[in-house]
Amino acid sequence: MPVSVALQAQMTLSSRYAERPELTDLNAGIESVWSSLSDRSGEYRVLPDGRCDIILRFQGGERPIREVTAVVTGPATGYYDVPIVSGMGFAGVRLRPGSFFKILGLEPASLRDRNLVGDAALGACPELAAICLPAVCREELLNRLIGFVHRRNAQSNYRLPPRTREVLGAFHASSGRLRIGEIARMHDIADRTVRRIMIEATGLPPKAFAQILQFHRALRLLRDHHLSPADAALEAGFSDQPHMNRVFRRLGGISPTRLPDLTLVTIRD
Incomplete structure (x- = not known):
């Protein structure tokens, strides 16, 4: 990279x-x-x-x-x-x-x-x-x-389509916990439409974007709210703590049980 x-x-x-x-x-x-x-x-x-x-x-x-x-x-x-x-x-x-x-x-x-x-x-x-x-x-x-x-x-003459803002909002409101199919049904669109919207808006596939939101949610639960790794994994929407551990290693190269000194950015809807 x-x-x-x-x-x-x-x-x-x-x-x-x-x-x-x-x-x-x-x-x-x-x-x-x-x-x-x-x-x-x-x-x-x-x-x-x-x-x-x-x-x-x-x-x-x-x-x-x-x-x-x-x-x-x-x-x-x-x-x-x-x-x-x-x-x-x-x-x-x-x-x-x-x-x-x-x-x-x-x-x-x-x-x-x-x-x-x-x-x-x-x-x-x-x-x-x-x-x-x-x-x-x-x-x-x-x-x-x-x-x-x-x-x-x-x-610029470009205007973000309202549906794009709605889909982005759904990902943020759920901190990445909703599945693509659930968001598609919420907005009466196809799964592939959700994928197209997210790649055009963020440059990332919806699953990757959702997992980044989950990752940051879990980081703040651990650091700012002092939840245990098991509770943070549940609250952030991971299937279990080992699942969260794997995401932490892949996205951050870190362990949720031994967080280094981090400065986290503000992520808004």
Whole structure:
């Protein structure tokens, strides 16, 4: 898997990751605005979250910030480790599922398990070059990202079909616990239609997307609510604890009985 600089979840190393909930704008496709600054060199583990991000990478010690690199992350189906150097900074916008094509003009499935960095990102979306100019501070980079998404949202003629939003909502409302057939019957559509909708909106097959939602649900039940692994598996909708253990190893490379220090991203409907 290619190297990414998406700090969607960190393991072991401190990075001062922070989300800015006051800047969220779901109507414009902005699910989360975030920034991070690494205080040491090493590796971060990125966990799949079913989302795509637009990121500006920079060297945090510079004033003004002179070198800014654009990164576009595709939807991941598993974890990967990212090399980070001390002082490396990131400003990012996490796009709401269903908004990737509208904002960037790219099919999310075309970037499954890969990311576009630097020239590759600019080649796919030349307008990103305008937000990669030198900046006074990290806040300016965040404002540029937000402005970029708002402009692209306003300029696009694409409208997310209501049925797509309904299907996405059903997956989120159930935290991935509903089966594809159940969601299809809820909306009086065929299973294959659910599959088409999810791949177009998220770049992931519905089963993979649902399992990512279950994974994050279980992580929060374990970490924030201090449930036992057996209870977390039941509440998150896994068939049993061994099933959850297998998903944790595949998606996170971790064990639910020995959770490392993680920073989990906010996942909204």
